[in-house]
Amino acid sequence: MRQINTHTDTEESTEEEDEQTNTRNRCSECGGDVYRDDSQGELVCSECGLVIDDTNIDPGPDWRAFGSEEKKEKSRVGAPVTNMMHDKGLSTNIGWKDQDAYGNQLSERKRKKVQRLRTWNERFRTKDSTDRNLKQALGEIDRMASALGLPENVRETASVIYRRALNENLLPGRSIEGVATASLYAAARRNRTPRSIDEFVQVSRIERKEITRTYRYISRELGLKIKHANPKQFIPRYTTELNTPQEVEIAAKELIDDAAEEGITSGKDPTGLAAAAIYAAALLANKKLTQAEVGNVAGVSEVTIRNRYQELLEVQDAGLVN
DNA sequence: ATGGTTTTTACTGCGTC
DNA sequence: GACGCGGTAAAAACCAT
Numbered sequence: 001m002r003q004i005n006t007h008t009d010t011e012e013s014t015e016e017e018d019e020q021t022n023t024r025n026r027c028s029e030c031g032g033d034v035y036r037d038d039s040q041g042e043l044v045c046s047e048c049g050l051v052i053d054d055t056n057i058d059p060g061p062d063w064r065a066f067g068s069e070e071k072k073e074k075s076r077v078g079a080p081v082t083n084m085m086h087d088k089g090l091s092t093n094i095g096w097k098d099q100d101a102y103g104n105q106l107s108e109r110k111r112k113k114v115q116r117l118r119t120w121n122e123r124f125r126t127k128d129s130t131d132r133n134l135k136q137a138l139g140e141i142d143r144m145a146s147a148l149g150l151p152e153n154v155r156e157t158a159s160v161i162y163r164r165a166l167n168e169n170l171l172p173g174r175s176i177e178g179v180a181t182a183s184l185y186a187a188a189r190r191n192r193t194p195r196s197i198d199e200f201v202q203v204s205r206i207e208r209k210e211i212t213r214t215y216r217y218i219s220r221e222l223g224l225k226i227k228h229a230n231p232k233q234f235i236p237r238y239t240t241e242l243n244t245p246q247e248v249e250i251a252a253k254e255l256i257d258d259a260a261e262e263g264i265t266s267g268k269d270p271t272g273l274a275a276a277a278i279y280a281a282a283l284l285a286n287k288k289l290t291q292a293e294v295g296n297v298a299g300v301s302e303v304t305i306r307n308r309y310q311e312l313l314e315v316q317d318a319g320l321v322n
Numbered sequence: 323a324t325g326g327t328t329t330t331t332a333c334t335g336c337g338t339c
Numbered sequence: 340g341a342c343g344c345g346g347t348a349a350a351a352a353c354c355a356t
Contacts, residue, residue, distance in 0.1 A: 212353085267354095269329070290343065301330050306345065 130166065137162050137180040144184055147203040148195050157187035165218050174214055178206045182215040186224055194229040196271045198299040231256045231265065231273035234298070238278055241297045242289060251281035255312050262315045268308065272300045276308030283309075 099105060138159055145155045161183040165171065171179060181204040188195050201208050219226060232253050239249040255277040259265050265273055275298035282289040291302040 209352095216354095267327070272329080292343085302344085303331085303346090304329060307329090310345095 133166065133171070133176060134163070137166075137176050137183075140177055140180040141184050144181065144200070144203045148188070148199055150184070150188055150193060150195070151191075154184070154187045154191045154193060157190055158184040161186055161218070161222065161224070164222050168221065170218055170221055174217075175206065175210075177204065178210050178214040179218060181206050181211050182218050185211065185215050186219060186226055189226050189229055190224070192230075192233055194233050194270075196234070196299055198271075228266075229270045230260075231270040231277065234271055234274035235278060238274060238294070238297050242278070242293065244278065244282060244289065245285070245287060248278065248281045248285050248287055251285060252277040255280055255316070259312050259315050262318075264311055264315065269300065269304065271298050272304040272308050273312075274298060275300045276305045276312055279305050280309040280312050 141155055141158045141162065144150075145158070158180075162180060165179055165183065181200055185195070185197070185200055197208060197211060200211055204211060206214075218224070235249060235252050235256070239246075239252070252274070256265070256273060259273070259277075275294045278298075279289055279291060279294045282294075291305045294300075295302050295305055
């Protein structure tokens with residue numbers, strides 16, 4: 001009896017978050033109005049183009065439900081719609097095994113029939129050039145995102161950006177790969193998990209010049225209004241790669257904050273600032289790193305670190321007086 | 323295309339281990 | 340002598356116009 005009670009208790013107390021967190025929101029980036037684009041199933045900022053909130057892709061039950069009993073029954077069925085497949089994962093897939101749904105072998109006639117179905121299904125699935133284009137681009141986005149360790153929601157954002165570029169006819173004259181790379185670069189920055197151009201050069205087949213050129217182009221044409229990357233966003237990855245103690249990481253972030261308040265960070269390469277902050281923080285913590293070490297993992301020259309970290313320390317000295 | 327800003331490259335001298 | 344560091348000038352890259 002006791003056992004039964006506790007069991008049911010835990011079961012009923014799960015999943016009671018029906019907060020409607022949307023429609024009249026402010027964009028976290030630029031403060032613009034956010035509206036819901038139902039055709040895509042995502043929140044879009046009217047100011048800066050788009051805001052993907054991954055909690056919003058598949059938020060809950062499909063229909064209105066009255067009471068919690070009904071709510072349980074009418075939950076959504078099937079995989080969530082995703083932008084990462086060129087048909088958003090909604091198409092039919094025919095298995096490759098020559099078995100029916102019960103696992104029995106198919107007869108010779110049925111097998112041929114299914115084979116024909118597979119063929120036609122594949123033809124329809126990638127019917128026109130747009131679909132083939134998307135298919136290839138999304139494959140590239142996925143590949144690069146994996147290589148750079150970018151999470152799912154960044155890939156989703158990149159997919160959306162790419163679709164928009166495609167819809168607005170920005171592709172002609174540009175390579176699919178280039179636009180795919182630029183889309184992912186933009187998406188990574190938008191979602192506050194930026195990667196440097198250098199890192200993209202490592203994993204993309206596109207050379208640096210074209211990545212930046214294409215990024216500028218689609219960013220302008222789509223009105224993405226992406227803010228400059230915050231140097232702090234690079235620090236954790238660098239410090240873990242350098243195996244520095246956590247105090248250094250924290251101190252480095254504070255150095256960035258202080259510098260940002262003084263306004264000496266604008267126009268400067270964020271990776272350079274991050275590297276300098278780490279170097280300076282390590283110095284202050286008596287946990288020395290060489291400029292070359294930090295420069296290597298951040299992809300920044302020693303000269304830049306020198307210039308930046310002295311500026312950072314100047315701010316600190318001035319701050320102590322105040 | 324142009325000019326202003328920032329970063330990189332390459333080289334230097336200095337002190338330390 | 341090798342290494343880490345600081346400084347510098349010129350080249351290269353970047354960015355807005």
